[in-house]
Amino acid sequence: MENTIAIIGGGVAGMQAALTLKELGMRPVILEREERLGGKLNTWDRLFPTWTPAREVLDPLLEAVRGAGIEVRLGAAVEGVSPDGRGVTLAGGERLAAEAVVVASGFDLFDARLKEEYGYGIYDNVITSADLETMFREKRVLTADGRVPRRVAILHCVGSRDEKVKQNHCSRVCCITGVKQAMEIRELYPECEVFNFYMDMRMFGPGYEEIYRQSQEEYKVVHIRGRISEVSPTLDGRLQMKTEDTLIGRPMKMEADMLVLLVGMCPARSNRSLAVSGNLSLGDSGFFAAADAFRGNTRCGENGRIFFAGTATAPKNVGESLNEGTAAAWQAYRSVKGGASW
Amino acid sequence: MVDWGYTINKPRAIAYDANDHTWENALQEAVPVLRSCIGCGNCTATCTAGNFVPFNIRKLQTLVRRGEYAGLRKELDKCMLCGKCRLVCPRGINTRKMIVTLKRLLAQPVAAGIPVAPGAASTAGQR
Ligand SMILES: Cc1cc2nc3c(=O)[nH]c(=O)nc-3n(C[C@H](O)[C@H](O)[C@H](O)COP(=O)(O)OP(=O)(O)OC[C@H]3O[C@@H](n4cnc5c(N)ncnc54)[C@H](O)[C@@H]3O)c2cc1C
Ligand code: SF4
Ligand code: SF4
Ligand code: SF4
Numbered sequence: 001m002e003n004t005i006a007i008i009g010g011g012v013a014g015m016q017a018a019l020t021l022k023e024l025g026m027r028p029v030i031l032e033r034e035e036r037l038g039g040k041l042n043t044w045d046r047l048f049p050t051w052t053p054a055r056e057v058l059d060p061l062l063e064a065v066r067g068a069g070i071e072v073r074l075g076a077a078v079e080g081v082s083p084d085g086r087g088v089t090l091a092g093g094e095r096l097a098a099e100a101v102v103v104a105s106g107f108d109l110f111d112a113r114l115k116e117e118y119g120y121g122i123y124d125n126v127i128t129s130a131d132l133e134t135m136f137r138e139k140r141v142l143t144a145d146g147r148v149p150r151r152v153a154i155l156h157c158v159g160s161r162d163e164k165v166k167q168n169h170c171s172r173v174c175c176i177t178g179v180k181q182a183m184e185i186r187e188l189y190p191e192c193e194v195f196n197f198y199m200d201m202r203m204f205g206p207g208y209e210e211i212y213r214q215s216q217e218e219y220k221v222v223h224i225r226g227r228i229s230e231v232s233p234t235l236d237g238r239l240q241m242k243t244e245d246t247l248i249g250r251p252m253k254m255e256a257d258m259l260v261l262l263v264g265m266c267p268a269r270s271n272r273s274l275a276v277s278g279n280l281s282l283g284d285s286g287f288f289a290a291a292d293a294f295r296g297n298t299r300c301g302e303n304g305r306i307f308f309a310g311t312a313t314a315p316k317n318v319g320e321s322l323n324e325g326t327a328a329a330w331q332a333y334r335s336v337k338g339g340a341s342w
Numbered sequence: 343m344v345d346w347g348y349t350i351n352k353p354r355a356i357a358y359d360a361n362d363h364t365w366e367n368a369l370q371e372a373v374p375v376l377r378s379c380i381g382c383g384n385c386t387a388t389c390t391a392g393n394f395v396p397f398n399i400r401k402l403q404t405l406v407r408r409g410e411y412a413g414l415r416k417e418l419d420k421c422m423l424c425g426k427c428r429l430v431c432p433r434g435i436n437t438r439k440m441i442v443t444l445k446r447l448l449a450q451p452v453a454a455g456i457p458v459a460p461g462a463a464s465t466a467g468q469r
Binding site for chain 2: 117161226228244245246252
């Protein structure tokens with residue numbers, strides 16, 4: 001149908017792209033694999049850097065998508081995209097014609113079980129940052145046997161910056177997430193000690209460094225520079241972690257009641273089939289490679305009709321993903337309607 | 343003269359410009375991936391030797407890369423070449439090869455075409 005733009009993925013980036021396209025008089029269609037829109041924000045509790053409930057970001061977006069009468073197809077997993085951007089193929093083989101495509105298929109969480117040495121899925125009280133968000137939503141963070149933890153350790157860079165699992169990139173948002181979560185635990189249980197084990201503290205956004213400092217001064221979170229090398233259970237059901245305190249230069253052992261793994265952002269699992277079908281290139285680690293890193297970061301190639309928004313191309317925060325939704329929508333609009341080629 | 347019990351300390355600073363970097367360069371040439379170390383400490387954390395005696399493989403190789411070789415031979419003798427450190431390195435550095443290379447360079451520096459590393463053979467511990 002005329003003016004149809006297929007949007008792969010209904011996370012924040014895809015919804016923002018759809019809203020912008022609708023406003024420009026186009027006919028966006030959101031194709032979402034899951035049974036609801038919203039992507040990862042459906043599972044996060046409160047967002048850095050402002051502690052805003054994720055719902056407060058998501059609900060107005062969902063409301064706007066509904067209000068604008070944007071077509072949404074749930075349970076519609078896209079498997080292929082035409083190299084000319086004139087349509088997509090859904091799982092099951094259905095083809096949907098379009099005039100351009102916005103790829104907003106987001107990211108997948110790193111599967112923490114691949115780092116066996118940390119015992120996720122083996123020891124009860126090893127959880128991921130995503131599990132912790134669910135616990136925060138329920139307003140209680142308890143050990144498997146229902147106790148309030150006396151000490152929690154948070155480990156950075158799990159499934160990021162790690163050649164062993166072929167994820168060499170930095171996931172960017174996990175440092176600030178780890179600091180945020182440490183503060184939230186201290187808020188919830190002031191008696192509970194929290195230790196963050198980091199290698200580099202990457203506070204890339206506005207206000208993030210200030211939050212890091214606040215975590216030290218006001219929240220008394222302890223940051224130890226060293227990557228945990230392995231975890232084992234103790235006789236009394238706690239966890240023992242080994243690391244090096246690299247600022248002191250000696251191996252270190254520490255026990256904790258709970259270990260939180262800050263799992264990284266990995267390329268979404270459909271990237272490969274979309275890339276092969278649409279002749280799209282994948283960059284390091286398997287995220288989509290945009291035309292260039294400056295004026296072309298939401299475009300694929302020079303004059304194509306395939307565009308990228310959000311974490312499909314690299315780890316980003318919510319604000320950045322939303323902005324790219326708008327940028328990709330404008331470029332998709334221009335590619336169909338013509339106009340100054342900026 | 344009154345003995346105040348004080349001696350003059352050697353300067354603690356790493357004199358980077360004054361240090362002899364031939365050795366370090368030979369090591370980095372043999373194990374180029376060493377340049378990618380992010381100092382995470384996994385090698386030291388897991389090190390069989392370092393958990394029992396004062397021996398820090400991360401610090402040792404960093405010192406060599408700054409041109410600091412004091413006590414190197416004595417330090418390297420503590421390594422059992424078990425290779426555990428290699429298994430945990432997130433940068434995929436062949437730490438075991440690095441150690442073997444250092445040992446080889448130490449054993450035959452002149453044959454390898456490089457001068458004897460200053461202080462490497464001394465028994466004084468590393469700073
Ligand atoms: C633990 C953690 C905590 C975070 N906390 C914050 C925070 O506090 N503040 C902040 O700013 N950022 C945070 N982030 C980052 C934030 O989650 C992302 O910026 C945001 O989710 C990106 O949105 P997106 O639309 O690009 O991707 P996603 O949220 O991943 O959405 C993509 C959507 O596309 C769908 N999809 C995927 N493939 C297909 C396909 N082939 N066909 C159809 N549909 C498909 C998915 O089902 C999903 O609904 C956090 C990230 C992590 C890992
Ligand atoms: S943001 Fe921090 S925790 Fe995440 S991969 Fe980068 S350095 Fe590691
Ligand atoms: S090979 Fe040497 S340095 Fe490496 S873990 Fe074994 S003893 Fe330690
Ligand atoms: S494990 Fe690898 S990256 Fe980490 S300090 Fe040792 S050599 Fe460097």
